[in-house]
Amino acid sequence: xxxxxxxxxxxxxxxxxxxxxxxxPISGHDYLFWYRQTMMRGLELLIYFNNNVPIDDSxxxxxxxxxxxxNASFSTLKIQPxxxxxxxxxxxASSTESDTQYFGPGTRLTVx
Amino acid sequence: GEDVEQSxxxxxxxxxxxxxxxxYTDSSSTYLYWYKQEPGxxxxxxxxxxxxxxxxxxxxLTVLLNKKDKHLSLRIADTQTGDSAIYFCAETKGSNSxxxxxxGKGTSLLVTP
Numbered sequence: 333x334x335x336x337x338x339x340x341x342x343x344x345x346x347x348x349x350x351x352x353x354x355x356x357p358i359s360g361h362d363y364l365f366w367y368r369q370t371m372m373r374g375l376e377l378l379i380y381f382n383n384n385v386p387i388d389d390s391x392x393x394x395x396x397x398x399x400x401x402x403n404a405s406f407s408t409l410k411i412q413p414x415x416x417x418x419x420x421x422x423x424x425a426s427s428t429e430s431d432t433q434y435f436g437p438g439t440r441l442t443v444x
Numbered sequence: 445g446e447d448v449e450q451s452x453x454x455x456x457x458x459x460x461x462x463x464x465x466x467x468y469t470d471s472s473s474t475y476l477y478w479y480k481q482e483p484g485x486x487x488x489x490x491x492x493x494x495x496x497x498x499x500x501x502x503x504x505l506t507v508l509l510n511k512k513d514k515h516l517s518l519r520i521a522d523t524q525t526g527d528s529a530i531y532f533c534a535e536t537k538g539s540n541s542x543x544x545x546x547x548g549k550g551t552s553l554l555v556t557p
Contacts, residue, residue: 336486365544374549375487375532388544423486432477433545435487 334358336436338424344442350412353439356405357426365425365433366399366409375423381407414443448548450533455554462520464551466533471514473535477545478507478518481530490518490531520553528555 337356345351357364365380379389384401392399396415401407411418421440425433449467456462468476474495479487493500493507493516500507506519516533530550537544 367547375547377537377544377546380544425487432475432489432492434489435479437486 336424336426336434338422338436338439340439341437342440342442344444345414346444347415348413349443350410351414351418351441351443353409353422353424353441355407355409355424355436357407357424358434359405361426361428361434362404363427363429363433364401364407365427366407367423367425367435369421369423369438370419378409378422411441414441416443419443448533448535448546450531450548450551452549453552453554455556456523458523458525458555458557460523462518462523462527462553462555464518464520464531464533464553466516466518466548468514468516468533468535468548469546470535470537471511475536476507476509476516477532477534478505478516479532479534479547481532481550483529487532523553523555525555525557528553 339354362383366378367375369375378391379399381401399409419442421438423435423438425435427433475492477492478490480490481487491502491505493509498509504521508517530552532550533548534545537546
């Protein structure tokens with residue numbers, strides 16, 4: 333199994349630009365999670381999906397952030413417009429209902 | 445929300461045992477986890493313990509759970525330089541959050557020769 337796949341691995345963009353992060357969960361996993369990691373706040377849950385449906389988006393910072401899961405094998409996290417304070421490592425993770433979460437390698441986002 | 449608390453830094457000598465401590469917040473957490481993060485990498489699940497257990501051993505790793513005090517610890521026996529990494533304690537996030545996890549800020553373990 334290839335594990336959770338995230339792209340891109342690194343993204344550098346300028347303030348105000350739109351950023352799209354992508355995730356392919358492990359096949360057969362019906363839960364997908366987006367986390368953000370910063371030095372100050374550690375790992376924070378942004379949103380998670382069950383069977384492609386958003387269940388809890390209370391961690392999404394503000395309206396500039398949106399996430400979609402159009403099918404069981406793909407999810408996106410979009411930031412529009414991006415700001416320097418969005419700079420972080422964004423992780424995607426997937427699991428089955430009764431199993432532990434498996435994390436992708438992360439996308440390191442730098443907003444200048 | 446409430447925080448999962450961990451000490452930020454631990455330094456041990458190669459061959460010694462390491463003990464990383466964590467205080468969690470949700471007494472209804474079904475599982476408690478330890479994840480390892482090496483520099484520039486994602487999180488790797490190390491081990492987990494079911495909430496009705498008080499100890500779990502897996503090779504060099506021993507997890508102790510004290511539910512009364514909401515205290516979790518990870519002991520690494522015969523610590524090696526390859527164990528240098530950040531270790532995260534995590535609890536399941538409340539009954540309405542499925543299996544979403546609430547993480548501590550991580551303990552940086554440095555193993556010196």
